[in-house]
Amino acid sequence: MSLTGAGRIAGIMGWPVSQSVSPRLHGFWLEELGIDGALVPLAVKPEDFSTVLRGIMQAGFKGSSVTLPHKEAAFALCHDCDLAARAAGAVNLLIFHTNGRIEGRNTDATGLAQSLREKFGPDCVRGKAVVLLGAGGASRAAVVALHDLGAGEIRILNRTRSRADQLVAVLAAQVTPKLIVATDWMQAATGAALVIHTTSAGMKGAPALDLDLSVLPTDSAVCDIVYNPLETPLLKRAREAGLRTVDGLGMLMHQGVPAFEAFFGVTPKVTPALRQYLEEGLRAR
Ligand code: ATR
Numbered sequence: 001m002s003l004t005g006a007g008r009i010a011g012i013m014g015w016p017v018s019q020s021v022s023p024r025l026h027g028f029w030l031e032e033l034g035i036d037g038a039l040v041p042l043a044v045k046p047e048d049f050s051t052v053l054r055g056i057m058q059a060g061f062k063g064s065s066v067t068l069p070h071k072e073a074a075f076a077l078c079h080d081c082d083l084a085a086r087a088a089g090a091v092n093l094l095i096f097h098t099n100g101r102i103e104g105r106n107t108d109a110t111g112l113a114q115s116l117r118e119k120f121g122p123d124c125v126r127g128k129a130v131v132l133l134g135a136g137g138a139s140r141a142a143v144v145a146l147h148d149l150g151a152g153e154i155r156i157l158n159r160t161r162s163r164a165d166q167l168v169a170v171l172a173a174q175v176t177p178k179l180i181v182a183t184d185w186m187q188a189a190t191g192a193a194l195v196i197h198t199t200s201a202g203m204k205g206a207p208a209l210d211l212d213l214s215v216l217p218t219d220s221a222v223c224d225i226v227y228n229p230l231e232t233p234l235l236k237r238a239r240e241a242g243l244r245t246v247d248g249l250g251m252l253m254h255q256g257v258p259a260f261e262a263f264f265g266v267t268p269k270v271t272p273a274l275r276q277y278l279e280e281g282l283r284a285r
Contacts, residue, residue, distance in 0.1 A: 008264050015044055022065050071137070085105055087143065119244075154179050250270075
């Protein structure tokens with residue numbers, strides 16, 4: 001690491017923060033590009049969030065990445081926000097401007113869109129139907145990603161239907177794809193080009209969603225935004241069914257690009273070497 005007193009400093013705020021991959025992600029790029037700077041993990045209790053935020057602004061930080069449970073609190077403190085942040089009511093990137101203004105962005109949406117573009121091409125879902133499993137915060141970022149990719153229709157399938165209705169009510173006027181609340185998997189999956197899984201089912205030992213993937217068109221794809229494990233139970237079944245798959249690591253790497261750019265002033269590259277380095281880090285956990 002190359003760091004002098006003039007180095008550019010940014011943070012990653014979370015509680016806990018030790019599980020965050022961001023220091024490893026940014027550390028790889030800082031090293032690769034030989035930048036005088038650092039991304040510092042900051043373990044911040046929820047009740048201390050605004051105090052620490054003011055402190056790091058005063059200390060000259062360029063900004064901070066934000067992870068759980070602070071994404072909504074961060075959104076509330078921003079002066080300006082992008083569409084994805086407003087849609088999700090949450091930000092994962094804070095940029096501190098020299099005039100004291102705080103800009104908030106939600107780069108999960110751009111990260112997911114870029115990951116899908118990279119894997120399947122820029123027109124992979126243009127004008128097509130996509131199934132969105134889940135209706136929480138992560139699902140909202142996925143809706144904005146699909147808007148960016150020009151999807152024709154998003155069929156939202158959620159365990160609690162009222163939450164899917166709520167998501168449609170909030171986002172329908174802000175995005176171009178037609179938002180539909182699906183009533184069952186069979187209806188949602190028929191003719192779909194892509195399935196994006198954004199629920200927490202299958203995490204922390206909970207059982208994964210039990211979906212019959214054979215009803216999907218054979219040329220459709222399945223994407224999971226989870227990156228640990230890299231091959232989730234859903235992706236494993238999709239692969240075994242001969243469908244194309246995208247794991248959550250692509251989204252993770254690409255969501256970091258705008259943050260790095262804002263903090264350190266250089267656009268970093270997402271490369272196979274970066275993926276390998278992050279996979280090694282995940283395996284060592
Ligand atoms: P996040 O911000 O990560 O999206 P969240 O807002 O808590 O987290 O949303 C979690 C999503 O996973 C919701 O869509 C939730 O469904 P409900 O709205 O019905 O709660 C979904 N989810 C969590 N556990 C699930 C399970 N066991 N089966 C199906 N869906 C589940």
